[in-house]
Amino acid sequence: MPATKATCNKCIFDGNLLQTKIHNIGATLVGVDKFGNKYYEKLHDTQYGRHRWVEYAEKGRYNASQVPPEWHGWLHHITDSTGDELLEKNAKAYIVDHKENFSGEGEELIYHSKGHALNPGQRDWTRYQPWEPKKEEAS
Amino acid sequence: MLLPAARLAARRLLGLASSSSSAASESAAAAVARRLSPSPISYYAAAGCSSSRLFSTALNYHLDSPENNPNMKWEFTEANMKKVNEILSHYPSNYKQSGIIPMLDLAQQQHGGWVPVAAMDAIAKIVGVAPIRVYEVATFYTMFNRTKVGKYHLLVCGTTPCMIRGSREIEDALLEHLGVKRNEVTSDGLFSVGEMECMGCCVNAPMIAVADYSKGAEGYSYNYYEDLTPKRVVEIVEMLRRGETPPRGTQNPERKNCGPAGGNTTLHSEPKPPPCRDLDAC
Amino acid sequence: MAFFARALRHSSPYLRSRAPPAGAAVAPADPEAPPPREPVGGARVELPSNPEDALEVFVDGHAVRIPKGFTVLQACEVAGVDIPRFCYHSRLSIAGNCRMCLVEVEKSPKPVASCAMPALPGMKIKTNTPIAKKAREGVMEFLLMNHPLDCPICDQGGECDLQDQSMAFGADRGRFTEMKRSVVDKNLGPLVKTVMTRCIQCTRCVRFATEVAGVQDLGMLGRGSGEEIGTYVEKLMTSELSGNVIDICPVGALTSKPFAFKARNWELKGTETIDVTDAVGSNIRVDSRGPEVMRIVPRLNEDINEEWISDKTRFCYDGLKRQRLNDPMIRGTDGRFKAVTWRDALAVVAEVLHQVKPEEITGVAGKLSDAESMMALKDFVNKMGSDKVLCEGNGPNPPADLRCNYLMNTSIAGLEKADVFLLVGTQPRVEAAMVNARIRKTVRATQAKVAYIGPPTDFNYDHEHLGTGPQTLVEIAEGRHPFCSTLQSAKNPVIIAGSGLFEREDQDALFSTIETVAKKFNVVRPDWNGLNVLLLHAAQAAALDLGLVANPTESIKSAKFLYLMGADDVDLGKVSDDAFVVYQGHHGDKAVYRANVILPSSAFSEKEGTYENTEGCTQWTIPAVPTVGDARDDWKIIRALSEVAGAQLPYDSLSGVRDRISMVAPNLVHVDEREPCTISSEVKPPAKQQVSSTPFKTVVENFYMTDAITRASKIMAQCSATLLKK
């Protein structure tokens, strides 16, 4: 399939994945989130501050917004609790599923405000109700 | 460790709660319960009773029922109509509304102890005011019953002197004997128990008043029974049930009217005037 | 230079007055006695002519002169001190039950309830002493004891007297630890929402219902802390003034049901304008949020509506948002309307206009038309060569020659001086609710007698139903009727004729009979003019002033080109089938179904217009919101059409139209003034007609739905469904 081929091409060309794979050697796999992103940590033999990283599940169109909020804190050294621990600690029923940022991925994926022409349920803000001539034909 | 006074108060409160839980509407009970512990307000509590003690026998608004609705036909009997005219003759003809209270009383006697909304409408028509003006009067005075009461409406005094002398026990005995809650009518329609404020018989406390509606407006009586004990009050109820007339006033055989029990202990002779009035001593 | 300009721009007059005014003697008065203040709200006081009937009291050290019979509270108002209050309302009787208005009076052992205490000569009243403040704080604590703390979800929040006054006198915490009282809400109908737990038992609503509205349904039930306002039995408040209880309620117990949770009052922009749903011209404030009218509230005008308005006035506003015409439309050959541009629509109208004969052109102004548009319509139709311009509701031959023949000459406020009313063919309760409120006020205050000739109808005061037809009137004129003796002994008799009489065949004879009655019983005197006509529609008086008086029956029947300017109640059955009908208006109401071209115009809340009310007082509407869609002001449309039709009208601005009006009817440019007519009606020739025996008809069948706006309103539809159901 051309799409698969393209992604394969990309990961080879930008070398990012390759570099990450090399980096992974000797690192601990701390956890895997529900999207399949793998989180690594290497405490020794690496520059402090660069000792936590993620290997995206998405090999082609990866971006930072694919990291769910529970892992974000760990990844950015905000907390030492891993995403799995955080999920266990405050599992809230009202938390919605994480969605990555789809900007630039196509109009249909982007949020449009209520009155926007591309919002499927586009809202008419008119605050009066006009008289419809058609009704008269019916009556 | 509670102080004795606090313990007493707590017991009183519990007693109040139990007496009211056996009282007429759930609202009273709910209200007391509400006071004891801030529990979620039930609909009845919200609807029924805003003060913690329910004096009036009914809500402040009317709910239609087969025996009490505005479409019912109600008028004074011929004999009572004469009384109505007599009442009206006391007032100038453009101030007929002054007669609302005596007429409500008359209507209550005629209708077996309570005033249906149709009777209030009839009175409004007679005195020529809007019905709401009569409703206002009838809801204000707790002596007007707006729901059904027994033929003998037993009113237990609940004011301080009687309460100290055991009016709660009197009421409990009555309610237990009749098997009703407060403001509820017995199944045979003969009795109901209500609470009343001080009726001025503190000297012979505790006391109850019995409003006898069994004989209509003509044979209406309103008697006090004083110096009661839980046992005696049950006897009185039984006498009333048999159609007898218990001796009114004090039930203490040793007492005469409101004199001291067992005869006078003082004032045996002509009292001595106070020294300042003793002119001879000057 | 730029700095100089900016400096000038920022120097508001307020800042400038910091410097002592040139030439004016700045006399810093005695620092001990501050200068007297203006009475609260600029209140006027009529001091009696006899100085002995006035007395002097001292409020916080100021001496004020007041007439005898004023209360302490009123004396304070005259002195410019606003006393807090809940139960006292200046237009209701005094109850004296809220105790909020306590003040200290020298030599009085206790604080005095100022609303109920008559002011006595030399009284020394102190309104902001520690005693008064403490007393009010105590009252406030009791009031707040059982008041729920639900201001954030209360519709009154932000315009609540209790909220305001608790800011001044409320404690920051309560000492009441029991459960708060709660009360069952009452159902008062589709207009008034109740949250009775918030009620503080001021009884203003009870007094309003009893005294002003005349429906004795509300009362105070129960006693002590169980006391509540209610109807006892399930009953709706069937009054045409019931909406006013929303205003007089000092808390959020009675609020507007249609407005509930729609907006907070601080979001609203108030525009002071007038009402056009009847001929009274009640003063209102239209509260809008952005481009939307959110509610209508009354505004003080002692001469017209005091501080009340009818339910129709208050709740018709949702009609302004429904069924609106927003594009010019032309009916195609298939009978369907198509939206077109203004240019096309006007071109089509102008083309047809040139194809018909001049005398076949008829213009009809609707009942909501303003004077400017009626002037433009008349000028335009006249310019096209026709004189058939009329206003609906004015009948075949209205008495338009003299203003006193169609106005309320006594004036609405003047009705209070009357002692006998004779209502001929008019049901003021549905025709003009505010006039009816005045009559009721008079009847209550002075036991004035009311006699009525017309079909059986509802009155909310004592009245004598003399008869149903004109025969009774003739009997009175001939002195055969028993009511004559009452009229004879009356000091200030008033005759009110309904404008429904205009529609009758025998109207000339009727009016001359009424004049005979007036002459016979001295109704019109130099010092008293008791001969009145009660008009029905907002446009009527101005239309008669401007001379829109063509005969509707023949002009409409003969018309080949019919221009309906918001006229929905003309008899469309009479319009000939080949007539070309232009409907210019703001609502898709009755007449659009016959129209060939629709021109959208703006409603009264969206335009500047001049209206004359039934007593001859000229008032302006001020636009509150933008108009909808592509609609335009009425007079502008006609002005544009005149240009397309080649008969250009000589004015192109509102002031231009008003200049033109001032030539035809100068009274219409004197705004906010009532111009009484001076010419006596005696010059009228005697009528040749005979009075027919047809009984008078009811003119307003449904109080809640009388015009295009109210017919489009859902609230009004709900009202007529629930309240008029008998």
Place this chain on the structure above:
Amino acid sequence: MAAPLRRSLPTLGRALLSPSPAPARMLSAAASDALVEIKPGEIGMVSGIPDEHLQRKVVIYSPARTASQQGSGKVGRWKINFVSTQKWENPLMGWTSTGDPYANVGEASLTFDSAESAKAFAEKHGWDYVVRKRHTPLLKPKSYAENFKWRGPPKAEQA
């Protein structure tokens, strides 16, 4: 409720607050000791306000007391209504848009103590103004005793 505040101001402040026609006199060209003589409309012309806003029609009025409120603190002031209805619903967010810079000026930010100062302000900007009449309440004697007054013997007895 504004009264105590008003009184606590120093004498100078009181003079400022007291409604007097002084501002009008100040602004009139005849004021002898004014530094600059301001002709009607001049302020508007030099201030850089676009021409179309200098020929506006405004209505000067004194807002009536809200019928549902007793408070009189805001009663008696004078406001300028710019008769601005150039508003529409923003189709994207539903907010109200306006094309009129004066749309929120009149009611919200301009307050005058007297009709004269409002007039002077309008004059110096060159606005065409109309002053609306202020409606004030009329106090009439009232008494609590009315409620219980003896209204005389019945009518039948009278006759």
